[in-house]
Amino acid sequence: MTPIDKFTNIDAVYPTTDAREEDTILDYVWDFAMLIHPAMPKIIDERLALEGSCAISTFKRRYNERLIKMPLTYEDYKNNIEIKTAISALNLDSDKFWFATLFIWDYVNGECWQAFELADSPANEIKKLLQTISQYEENTNANPLKDFVTFKEELTLSLQVNGKTVHTIETTNAIKFILSCCQEHLDDLMLKNEFDREHLYDNIEMMTYNLTKRQITANTTKRICLFARTFQLFFDSMSPFFTNYRKGERSAYNITFLISQLVYLTGISDNEDFLVSKTTLKGYLSKYKHLNWNVRNNIY
Structure with a gap:
């Protein structure tokens, strides 16, 4: 005999005050x-x-x-x-x-x-891109608009359509400019803490984990x-x-x-x-x- 045969208050999503x-x-x-x-x-x-x-x-x-x-x-x-x-x-x-x-x-x-596999959220993908590029920076304070930017390794960014590369960015200043733009807005994309729900609504699509077909x-x-x-x-x-x-x-x-x-x-x-x-x-x-x-x- 289990302690409860059937639950009755089955639609409750939030705790109730009555001590059932x-x-x-x-x-x-x-x-x-x-x-x-x-x-x-x-x-x-x-x-x-x-x-x-x-x-x-x-x-x-x-x-x-x-x-x-x-x-x-x-x-x-x-x-x-x-x-x-x-x-x-x-x-x-x-x-x-x-x-x-x-x-x-x-x-x-x-x-x-x-279970359906989840793709990463757009905000997390941006964060991972920043982390990957940043580890190769030689001068993090370099201004891509005024300074010649160098990286520790040769970097390129590629855009693919249906798995085929259609455009590749090779210039270091262009990559640094993309990095700088992303860094400037990263804090706006990420929740500062688990209670920052209003902030979540402002950027809901950037925080959403979409389903893959797999x-x-x-x-x-x-x-x-x-x-x-x-x-x-x-x-x-x-x-x-x-x-x-x-x-x-x-x-x-x-x-x-x-x-x-x-x-x-x-x-x-x-x-x-x-x-x-x-x-x-x-x-x-x-x-x-x-x-x-x-x-x-x-x-x-």
Whole structure:
């Protein structure tokens, strides 16, 4: 018997003030969903912006329709000695953590199976172009309108149409002029911080990550790493509320081993080493620490 059979308040995108049991039991999910899948803030008045997440309503609907078919059942979860030990050591709420595990498992699935790859945002592409050119500058203060510009290496910029080069810029002053123009406006393109939502609206198309036509599916190794990294982010973001866990503390409970056990128990991998070895997952995360998986979640 699960703690909630069906959710009723399924359309809520923002936290409500009434203390419904079904919303209280999703406390961990709410906080994490607002971090990884935020909705645009709802402005209550000039001083208050209510944060929320569209992922919550999706999660509730999928839970009600029994679409989240995680191999680890609630009964097995409650009876697992290792999980019980971890929950006790971290002072976690058992049922709230169950729903967090269910949500993370389902959310990661949405990023791993037939997900559409995302192209970089225009603003990030400009930033990367600046970083690439800047590393070859010999005099960063050179004025392309008045000074003869030199680079450490021979640089060219090419324009392609349908993969065929139609124009190439070779003069150093022209390249420096393009660099200077981009640098002048870069700050206007980038968000200064995560709360700068009004600034985002002003430059929405430059900040948007557009979909490509390519769908990709993660192999087991990538899925393991994505699941583990998502769970690590969960613990890091929630650490102020977990009495016996603080990010970066060596004396903290072995979070990585708990995640490793969940990799096996939730069926992401059938390798029993994840269940019994404290080093298996660490090896995966170390080897694939630069894994880049830029996709749009096909569920959430």
